[in-house]
Amino acid sequence: MTKQHIETLKYPIGVFECPANISKQHIESWISILEYFPSRLENLVKNLTDEQLDTAYRPGGWTVRQVVHHVSDSHHHSYTRFKWALTEDKPVIKAYFEDRWAELIDSKTAPIEMSINHIKAIHFKLVYLLKMLSQDDLDTCFVHPETNSDISLGYNIGNYAWHSNHHYAHIENLLRRKGWI
Known part of the structure; x- marks a missing residue:
């Protein structure tokens, strides 16, 4: 398998590219993605x-089960980061080792229904919150410790809409390649 093919499997929709000026339409579109995801x-x-479920979406990648559990974990973290940024002055968020979390026993063996239900609940709460944010709220930032950069809530909405579609594409592409859909 070529390096380019592996990159296509790894980033089936490309990497997140945030527009320089995030419009109201961007925010609404991204929130809609999060709402229906x-x-x-x-x-x-x-x-x-x-x-x-225990098939990897690409060579060296996570299984479908691990991807579903990862989305649940990751989006839970994201929700917390929104809350921190809205209630603290530019908080430094807690990073985590997502690769290590994906190797824990629950990520590798637990029924996906628990994470599907969690994703439904966390997205319901997140979307409700996001729809109420003002432009000032969207400009509010947290600091990511790995890059020491300010991340605006507007950017984070786009990033997690992309993240949703990114992992959806991992699974969908695997199912198509295997003829499972």
Whole structure:
């Protein structure tokens, strides 16, 4: 497998590129992605067997099961980061080792229904909050310790809309390649 093919499998929709000027339309579109993502993901994975769930989406990549659990973990962190930024003055958020989390026993073996239900709940709460944010709120930032950079909430909405579509594409592309859909 070529390096380019591996990169395409790794980033099937490309990397997140945030527009220089985030418009109201961008925010609305991104929030819509976040609002409908849980049901889209559930419909994509609900009929998969354990064998299918335990198939890696690419060589050296996570299994479908790990991806679903990762999305749950990651989006939970994101929700908390929104709350911190809205209640503290430019907080430095806690980073985590997502690769290590994906190797924990729950990520590798737990039923995906627990994470699907969590994604539904966290997105319901997140979308409700995001729809109420003012422009000043969207300009509010947290600091990411790995890059020591300010991340605006507007940017973070786009990033997590991308993150949703990114991992959805990992799973969907695997299912298509295997002829499972």
